[in-house]
Amino acid sequence: MTAAALGRDARRRRQLVTPEGLALPLTVASRGARAGALLLDLAILFFGFLLLFIGLMLAGFGMMGEADLESQPALELVVVLLILTVFLARYGYFLWFELGPRGATPGKRLLGIRVAARPKEHGGGERLTAEAVLARNLMRDVEVFIPTIYLLSGQATAGVTGVATAIWLAVFVLFPFFNRDTLRAGDLVAGTWVVEAEHRKLPDAMSLGEDRSQTYRFGEAELSVYGEHELQVLEGVLRQDNPEAQRQVMEAICRKIGWQPGGGDERAFLETFYAALRAHLERDMRFGRRKKDKFDAE
Amino acid sequence: MALPFFRKPEVVAPPEIEAASLRSDRFRLEREADWRRLEAIVAALERNRPRRIPDEDLLALPVLYRQAASSLAVARETSLDAGTLAYLESLVRRAWFQVYGPRTSLLGWLKCFLAGGWSGAVRAVWLELCIALAVMVAGTVAGWLLVARDSDWYYTLVPGQFLDSRRPGASREELAQTLAVQPDSDGLTLFAASLFSNNTAVAILAFALGFAFGVPTILLLIYNMAVLGAMLWLFAGAGLGWEFAAWLSVHGTTELLAILLAGAAGIHIGRAMVFPGERSVLAAASASGRRAAHVMAGVVLMLAMAGLLEGYARELVESPFARAAIGGAMLLVWAALFLLVRRRPESAEP
Numbered sequence: 001m002t003a004a005a006l007g008r009d010a011r012r013r014r015q016l017v018t019p020e021g022l023a024l025p026l027t028v029a030s031r032g033a034r035a036g037a038l039l040l041d042l043a044i045l046f047f048g049f050l051l052l053f054i055g056l057m058l059a060g061f062g063m064m065g066e067a068d069l070e071s072q073p074a075l076e077l078v079v080v081l082l083i084l085t086v087f088l089a090r091y092g093y094f095l096w097f098e099l100g101p102r103g104a105t106p107g108k109r110l111l112g113i114r115v116a117a118r119p120k121e122h123g124g125g126e127r128l129t130a131e132a133v134l135a136r137n138l139m140r141d142v143e144v145f146i147p148t149i150y151l152l153s154g155q156a157t158a159g160v161t162g163v164a165t166a167i168w169l170a171v172f173v174l175f176p177f178f179n180r181d182t183l184r185a186g187d188l189v190a191g192t193w194v195v196e197a198e199h200r201k202l203p204d205a206m207s208l209g210e211d212r213s214q215t216y217r218f219g220e221a222e223l224s225v226y227g228e229h230e231l232q233v234l235e236g237v238l239r240q241d242n243p244e245a246q247r248q249v250m251e252a253i254c255r256k257i258g259w260q261p262g263g264g265d266e267r268a269f270l271e272t273f274y275a276a277l278r279a280h281l282e283r284d285m286r287f288g289r290r291k292k293d294k295f296d297a298e
Numbered sequence: 299m300a301l302p303f304f305r306k307p308e309v310v311a312p313p314e315i316e317a318a319s320l321r322s323d324r325f326r327l328e329r330e331a332d333w334r335r336l337e338a339i340v341a342a343l344e345r346n347r348p349r350r351i352p353d354e355d356l357l358a359l360p361v362l363y364r365q366a367a368s369s370l371a372v373a374r375e376t377s378l379d380a381g382t383l384a385y386l387e388s389l390v391r392r393a394w395f396q397v398y399g400p401r402t403s404l405l406g407w408l409k410c411f412l413a414g415g416w417s418g419a420v421r422a423v424w425l426e427l428c429i430a431l432a433v434m435v436a437g438t439v440a441g442w443l444l445v446a447r448d449s450d451w452y453y454t455l456v457p458g459q460f461l462d463s464r465r466p467g468a469s470r471e472e473l474a475q476t477l478a479v480q481p482d483s484d485g486l487t488l489f490a491a492s493l494f495s496n497n498t499a500v501a502i503l504a505f506a507l508g509f510a511f512g513v514p515t516i517l518l519l520i521y522n523m524a525v526l527g528a529m530l531w532l533f534a535g536a537g538l539g540w541e542f543a544a545w546l547s548v549h550g551t552t553e554l555l556a557i558l559l560a561g562a563a564g565i566h567i568g569r570a571m572v573f574p575g576e577r578s579v580l581a582a583a584s585a586s587g588r589r590a591a592h593v594m595a596g597v598v599l600m601l602a603m604a605g606l607l608e609g610y611a612r613e614l615v616e617s618p619f620a621r622a623a624i625g626g627a628m629l630l631v632w633a634a635l636f637l638l639v640r641r642r643p644e645s646a647e648p
Contacts, residue, residue: 019398022367024391084602091598099404101344101396116395120581128400130407132584135591142506146499189509189567190591191584197395200388202333203381207320232380239381278378279320285376 011180014195016125024125029113029194031176034184040107045093049086056082090145091137098133104197114197118187132190139186143172206238207275216272222257223280229293231281234274238267246270322377329369336362337389343396363393411595414641419592421636426562426569430519434558437520441527455528464529470536477538477545478616497553498601501560505567505594509583512568519561544618547625549608555632556600563590563597600632 012028097105104114115133117126147169151162176182187193237249246266253273254261262269281291339359342351370386377383402410420427444451449466464476500522507514533542570586571579607628615621 016394018367018390018394020364020367022371022390024394025387026391080606087602088598096404099400099402099407101346101399103395103399114395118584125394125398127398129588130400130402130404130411131588131591131595134595135587138502138591138594139506139509141502146503185506185509188580189506189583189587191581191588197392198388199392200385202330202337202385205323205326205379205382207323207379211319228378231378235380275320278322281378282320282322282376285378 012182014181016119018125026116027196028181029111029196031182033111033113033196034176034182034194037105037107037111037113040110041093041105044106045089049089052082090141091134094137094140095130095133098128099130102197103128108194112196112198113194115192116195118181118191118193126191128192132192135190136184136186136192139184139189143175143185144169147172203239206235206271207278209271209275210268212268212272213276216269216276218257218273218276220280222259223277225256225294226277227291227293227296228281231274231277234270234277238270238274241267322373322379325369325373325377326379326382329365332362333366333369333386333389336366336393340389340392340396344392359393360397363390363397366390366393410641411592414639416592416596417636417639418641419589420559420596422589423562423566423593426565427558429565430558430561433516433519433561434523434554437523438527438530440520441524442531443527444524445528445531452528452532455525457525464532466532466535468532468536470538473533473536473538474541477541497557497604501557501597501601502594504557504560505563505590505597508564508567508590509571509587510568511571512565515561515564515568519557522557541618544621544625545612548612548615548621549604549625551625551629552600552607552632553604555629556597556604559593559600560597563593566590566593 009027012030014026014028016024016026018024094105097108098115102109102114103116108114115128115136117128117132119125147165150165151169172185175185181187181193183193234249237245243266250266250269251261253259253270284291335355336359339351339355339362342348348356366386367390370383370390373379373383373386441455445455445466452466464473500518504515504518507518530539530542533539567583567586567590570582574582577585607624611624612621615624
C-alpha cells in the first residue's frame with residue numbers, strides 16, 4: 001500500500017474501552033463505503049417493492065379498474081395495507097436489520113460495515129438502542145428523501161425555494177465530509193457511528209515450522225540488526241509465499257548481516273530467521289527493551 | 299461420494315504444544331481451542347440462530363469473552379505474531395458486539411414501547427409540549443388576525459393546492475359544498491394522498507430541524523398554524539366556523555396532536571443543545587435525540603391513523619355533531635393513552 005493510503009487508514013482509527021478495561025481498536029467506515037451501502041439498500045428496497053407489485057399484478061389484482069375497487073371492499077383493504085406497508089417499510093427495513101445481531105442492513109453487510117453506538121467522552125463503550133436507530137433513520141428522511149421528492153415532484157420552481165432546497169440537500173449529503181468521524185446529521189443526533197466489521201481467520205503461525213536452528217545459526221549480532229517493523233514485513237512475505245519476493249528479501253537480509261546468499265532454500269532460511277528474530281525480540285520485550293525498526297537505536 | 303460443496307472443512311489438529319519453542323506460540327496453542335469455540339458461538343449468534351447453540355456454550359459465552367479479552371491484553375505485551383493479534387482483535391470486537399449489543403429484538407422493543415414506553419417518553423417532554431402548544435395557538439391567532447385585517451394575506455399564506463373554491467369572497471354555499479360529503483370521492487386516493495402528503499413531511503421536518511437549535515421547528519409550527527387560522531377566519535366569516543371545525547376535527551385532532559408531539563420532540567433537541575448543562579453539546583444532542591425519537595416512533599403511527607381517518611371516516615358522516623364526536627373521542631383516546639398507560643414499576647426487593 002502506498003504511504004498515502006496508509007495515512008488515510010490511520011486517520012480513521014479510533015478506540016473503544018470495554019468494561020473490562022481493554023482498549024479495542026475500531027476503524028470508522030470510509031465515506032465511499034457508506035454511500036455505496038446506502039445506494040445498495042435503496043436499490044434493494046426499490047426492487048423489493050417492484051417485485052411485490054409485479055407479484056400482486058400477476059395474481060390478478062392488476063386486472064381491476066376503478067369500478068371494481070368500490071365493489072370489492074376486500075380488495076381495497078389489501079391496497080390500503082399495501083400503501084401502509086410502503087409507508088412504514090422505509091423505517092422498518094432499516095430498524096429490523098440494524099437492531100439485529102449484525103447491526104447492518106444487507107447493503108452494509110456487503111460492504112463490510114456496521115452501525116455501533118458512539119462511545120461517550122471518557123471512551124466507555126455503549127449499547128445500541130432501538131431509539132438511536134429510529135432517530136438516525138428519521139433524520140435520513142429529512143436529509144435525503146423529502147428534499148429529493150420535493151425537487152423531483154416539480155413543485156419547486158427555479159426560484160428561491162428550489163435553490164434553497166438544493167442547498168439544503170447539498171449540505172446534508174455532504175455532511176460526512178465536514179467531520180472526521182464521517183458522521184451524518186442522523187448519527188450526530190442519535191449518538192451512533194458506522195465502523196468497519198471484518199471477520200479475520202486465525203492464520204498459521206509462521207514460527208511453527210521445522211526446527212532448523214542447527215542448519216542456520218544466527219548470533220546476537222545478526223539478530224540485533226532488525227526491529228519489530230521488519231519482523232512484521234517478513235511475516236507478510238512468508239504468508240504471501242511468492243518465490244520472487246522471498247528471493248529478494250533473502251538477499252537483502254544476507255547483505256545486511258554479511259552472509260553469502262545460497263540458492264534454492266529461501267523459504268527455509270526465511271522461516272528460521274523469522275523464528276530466531278522473533279524469539280530475540282520477544283525476549284527483549286519481556287525485559288522492557290523494544291526496538292521498533294532498524295533505525296531505532298537503543 | 300459427497301459433492302465438494304457440502305463438505306465441512308476438515309479440522310486440522312494443531313501442532314504439538316511441546317514442539318513450539320517460542321513462549322508466545324505455546325501461549326497461543328494452549329488457548330487456541332477456546333478461541334475457536336468462542337468464534338463458533340459468535341458466528342452462530344451473528345447468523346441469528348441462537349437456538350442452534352447448546353446451553354453450556356451460551357452459558358460459557360461471557361467467560362470465553364473475558365478470557366479472550368485478557369488473552370488479547372497479554373498477547374499485546376508478549377507476542378509479536380501479527381496474524382494472531384489481528385485475529386484476536388477481530389474476535390474480541392465481534393464478541394463485544396454480541397455480549398454488549400442491543401438486548402431486545404424489534405418485536406420485543408415494540409411490545410415494550412406500546413405498553414408504556416411511548417407514553418412515558420411523551421410525559422417526559424411535557425415542558426416542550428406546553429411550549430409547542432403555546433406556539434401553535436399563537437400561530438393560529440396570528441394567521442386569523444393577519445387575514446382579518448387584509449384579506450390579500452390569504453393568498454400569501456395558503457399554499458396553492460388548498461385554494462380551489464375556498465378563497466375570500468366565496469359565497470356561503472360554495473364553502474358549505476366543500477364541507478359536505480363528496481359522493482364520488484375515492485377514499486383510497488385520499489388516504490394515500492394524506493399519508494404521503496404535506497403534513498407527514500411537516501411532522502418529520504419539525505422533529506429533524508430541532509437539531510438546528512429548535513428555531514426552525516418553532517417557525518414551522520407558526521407557519522402551519524397560521525394557514526389553519528386563515529382558513530378558520532374564512533369559514534367563520536361565512537358563518538360556517540363550527541361546521542369547518544367539526545369537518546377538520548375528524549382527522550385533525552389526531553393529526554394536530556401528531557404535529558404537536560413532533561414539534562415538542564424537535565424543541566426538546568433544540569433546548570438540550572442550547573442549554574446542555576454539564577454535558578457537551580454533542581452528548582446533550584444525542585441523549586435528547588434518542589428520547590425525541592422515542593416520541594417520534596409513535597408520531598409515525600399516529601400519522602398513519604390520521605390518514606385512515608381522513609380517507610374513510612370523514613366520508614362516512616355528514617352531520618357536524620357526529621364529526622365532532624369522532625374527533626373528540628379520538629382526542630380522549632390519545633389523552634388516556636398518554637396519561638394512564640404506565641409501565642408497571644419493578645417490585646422492590648424485600
